[in-house]
Amino acid sequence: MGAVRITRARVFEADGTFTERDLCLQDGHIVAEAAGDTVDARGLMAIPGLVDVHFHGCMGQDMCNGTEEAIRTLASYEASRGVLAICPATMTYPEEKLNAIADAAAAWVATGPHKDCADLVGINMEGPFISPNRVGAQNPAYVQRPDAAMFRRVQARSGGLFKLVTLAPEVDGALEFVDELAGEVGVSVGHTCATYKQAATAFEHGARQVTHMWNAQPPLHHRDPAVVGAASDYDHVRVEIICDGIHLHPATVRIAFKLFAGRVIMIADSMEATGLADGEYALGGQKVIVRGNLATLESGTIAGSVTNLFDCLRWAVHKAKIPLADALLACTLTPAQAIGVDNSYGSLDTGCVANVVLVDDNLDIHAIYLRGERLD
Ligand SMILES: [Zn+2]
Numbered sequence: 001m002g003a004v005r006i007t008r009a010r011v012f013e014a015d016g017t018f019t020e021r022d023l024c025l026q027d028g029h030i031v032a033e034a035a036g037d038t039v040d041a042r043g044l045m046a047i048p049g050l051v052d053v054h055f056h057g058c059m060g061q062d063m064c065n066g067t068e069e070a071i072r073t074l075a076s077y078e079a080s081r082g083v084l085a086i087c088p089a090t091m092t093y094p095e096e097k098l099n100a101i102a103d104a105a106a107a108w109v110a111t112g113p114h115k116d117c118a119d120l121v122g123i124n125m126e127g128p129f130i131s132p133n134r135v136g137a138q139n140p141a142y143v144q145r146p147d148a149a150m151f152r153r154v155q156a157r158s159g160g161l162f163k164l165v166t167l168a169p170e171v172d173g174a175l176e177f178v179d180e181l182a183g184e185v186g187v188s189v190g191h192t193c194a195t196y197k198q199a200a201t202a203f204e205h206g207a208r209q210v211t212h213m214w215n216a217q218p219p220l221h222h223r224d225p226a227v228v229g230a231a232s233d234y235d236h237v238r239v240e241i242i243c244d245g246i247h248l249h250p251a252t253v254r255i256a257f258k259l260f261a262g263r264v265i266m267i268a269d270s271m272e273a274t275g276l277a278d279g280e281y282a283l284g285g286q287k288v289i290v291r292g293n294l295a296t297l298e299s300g301t302i303a304g305s306v307t308n309l310f311d312c313l314r315w316a317v318h319k320a321k322i323p324l325a326d327a328l329l330a331c332t333l334t335p336a337q338a339i340g341v342d343n344s345y346g347s348l349d350t351g352c353v354a355n356v357v358l359v360d361d362n363l364d365i366h367a368i369y370l371r372g373e374r375l376d
Contacts, residue, residue, distance in 0.1 A: 003027075003036025004372065009046035009358060014333055014347035016325040018045065025354035025372040032350050041358050044366055047328055049084025049355030051335040051346050052309040053164065053265060054124050054212070054240055056089055056283065057272035063088035063123070064284065066100035071108045075117035077275055079375060081308045082365050084355035085121045085336070085345040087163055089269075091284035092127025092138035095150055102158035109159065113371060119353070122163035122339045125151070126211065127284075129177065130191030131168035136216035137303035138191060139284045146177035155185070163339035166211045168192035169202035182206025186338060188240070189227055191216045199230035203237055209338060210239040212269055213256065215247050215302070231260070238263045238338050241330075243312040243320065244305040246293050250320035257326050264330040265338055266312050271295055271304035314363045 003026040010018040023046050024034035056062050061073035071088075078086050090101055105123055113119060127138045129146040146167055155162045164186045167174055170193060178187050182205065189202050190211020195218075210217075210231050220228040231237045241248060241256050243266050248256075256264055268274070273281040273290040281288045281295070288295050288303040295303045307315075313331050316322040322330075336346025344353050354372035359365055368375040 003034035004039060004369070005034060005036050006039045006041050006046060006356070006358070009041035009044050011348055012045060012047045012325070012328055014349055016329055023348060023356065025356065025369060028354055028371040030348055030350055030352050030354050039367075044358045044360055046348065047357050047359060048332040048346055048348050048352075049118075049357055049368070049370070050082055050309045050313065050331045051085040051087075051121075052078065052083050052268050053087040053122065053335045053339055054089050054126070054267035055086070055270040055309070056091065056304055058270055058274035058308065060272050060276060062272045062283070064091050064093060064097070064101060066097065066104050068104050068108045071104060071120060072114065072117060075114065075120060078308065079116055079118040079368070079370055082310045082357040082368055083308055084118045084368070084370055085341065086118045087122035087124050087339055089124040089126040092130060092135070092142045093284070094128075094142055095154060098125070098154045099157050102154050102161070105161050106157065106159040109161065116370070116375060118370070119345070120161070121341045121345060123158060123161045124164040125154070125162050126166045127191070129165065129167050129171070129174070131171055131193050133193050134168065134191045134216045136191060137283055137286065137288070137297055137301055139286060146171065146173045148177050148180040151181060151185070164188050164209065166190040167202070167207065168194065169207065170194045170198045175201065175205055178202055178205040178207050189231075192227065193218060194227055196225050196229050199227040200233065203230060203234040208236050208238065210237060212242050212247070212267065213239040214252060215242060238265050238334060240265045240267045242267055242269045242305055243316045244268070244293060244307045245315050245319060246305065247302060253316060253320040253322065257322050257330075262329070262334065264326070265335045266309060266316065266327070266330040268307055268309045268312055269305050270307060274306045274308060310365070317363060
């Protein structure tokens with residue numbers, strides 16, 4: 001592998017500032033100094049490859065198909081869009097199906113890294129330990145009581161790839177689950193009817209994230225501020241938000257960034273139609289109809305998004321008017337921290353994987369460097 005020296009870019013730093021400096025890539029990593037081919041990036045920003053910790057599919061494939069071919073499709077599409085580290089989510093399914101997904105992911109990682117494919121840095125278990133009353137687009141047939149032993153069995157099959165698990169804290173057995181697993185995996189409160197008190201109790205017990213805040217949970221009510229209110233009271237809690245222009249009003253997104261400074265994780269939560277035309281698709285075994293940016297079940301329930309995280313970033317900055325640095329951190333360092341991979345991903349610090357995207361002021365992509373190699 002050769003070395004590359006990117007000169008005169010405005011480099012987005014881990015503290016949220018920009019510095020005009022050279023950026024050196026060698027042997028797949030960011031290094032302090034390297035002699036190599038020089039790339040003049042005058043006028044461009046160098047940002048870390050984005051990190052998406054919650055999406056399901058794209059280009060006709062879904063993580064839950066449980067095949068290496070599906071993972072390849074996700075990883076190559078995301079890489080082509082500047083999303084260079086991925087932690088796709090599984091849906092509410094029985095253990096044997098989750099095992100098949102875990103097996104495919106473990107096999108994929110064992111033979112990696114894969115050319116032109118984003119790094120698979122984790123899996124996010126969105127179901128099945130959710131509330132039967134707030135399934136969203138998850139299949140209620142497979143919802144089950146939180147079961148730490150089952151989680152550990154699937155986790156073992158994956159080789160430890162599960163970094164996040166969603167939990168409804170009000171269901172029977174939920175707090176025992178948090179007590180048992182909070183030291184092993186990031187427990188995220190979601191798909192829940194929890195009150196403020198129930199959510200706060202889960203955070204006291206060690207839950208540290210909120211799954212797509214505001215969606216599939218009660219809203220912030222002035223007498224019961226619910227999950228949003230509880231999350232704002234616990235500084236260790238990070239919150240996922242879907243910035244596709246459909247799931248949340250732009251003002252709601254602005255509120256999230258004001259209320260949760262440094263704690264926002266932007267996610268795509270995309271399903272298999274992402275990157276494809278309007279039509280009929282599937283999510284978690286249910287039919288989904290896609291028209292434009294909107295994907296719904298036949299009942300009208302929103303069923304994931306059809307955007308990628310880079311498009312979410314553009315929407316957040318251009319349409320919701322989120323300050324660029326805040327939006328960038330929410331797509332890079334903060335999600336990397338949430339799944340414990342911030343030593344390698346989510347910033348352009350020396351020693352990190354050389355995942356770099358060169359963009360102009362309009363956030364149009366000019367070049368993508370994946371593990372130090374320029375993508376076509
Ligand atoms: Zn999801």
